[in-house]
Amino acid sequence: MWSAPGEVSRLVLPRIVAEAIEGEARAALPRECCGLLVGTAAGGEASAVRAVPSRNLADDPATRFEIDPALRLAAQREAREAGLLVLGHYHSHPAGPARPSARDLAGALEGGLVWLILGLEGGRASFAAFQARRDRREPSLAPLSLLAAERP
Template sequence: MIELSRAVYDDIVYHAYGGGEAEICGVLAGTYGDDGEPSVVTDTYRAENVAETPQIRYLIDPEEQFELIETIEDDGLDVVGFYHSHPTGPTHPSETDAARATWPDHSYVICALDGYPFVGSWRWRGDDDEFEQETVSVRSER
């Protein structure tokens, strides 16, 4: 399970709309949930999509990803996972998404804009490109 603050959920959706026809991407930070505990996302760290075909793929430059991870850790947070959008597609990972996943047991949030925006999340289990759908909850600000 993954829990997003309302601000995080809204930021992902607005970022996705701002990307137009191109996929957007970024890193999710907060408290990493392990052993049945939910991951709690409190912050998003936007990244530039440097894919050759950003309309159907996303890619975070490795140097930028490293810098974002260092910033997240310096801020006292955990890397919870990653997010990107599917401007015209579903909320489940594509074959390419599965093939490029590299963080076992971390969340991959996808914002679909085909119709009403919907945010889904998947955990990559690290074997045979297997993703497991996880429940997304949005926490109201307190």
């Protein structure tokens, strides 16, 4: 279903995209927000172009997230038509750090997907990015370097 990017080592996150996600995360408190990251990938670098917010369909949205599968399909189609990729997804940790939780790790089954996590621990926003690796026996999320960028 996903056409995930190949292996990358860096995620470029334009400020305007970061601000949109942070606004969404704060509006969703005390629940997690989630959505899709659409952009490009080349030369080991993924570049976010926009965030596509999803409803959080998880049973317990305060501690987990589940992206609307219909949104995934629609975003995938629209991205392809625009020459872009669904790079992966983002979600927030309403009171925790920008680190994958045990549940996140257990759910990182789709290799190649970029995971962007926004931690709001203590009310301060911090982002961290990872990529699910399919080359391990256990699911794993490899840290990516994160470059904040002004939109060109």
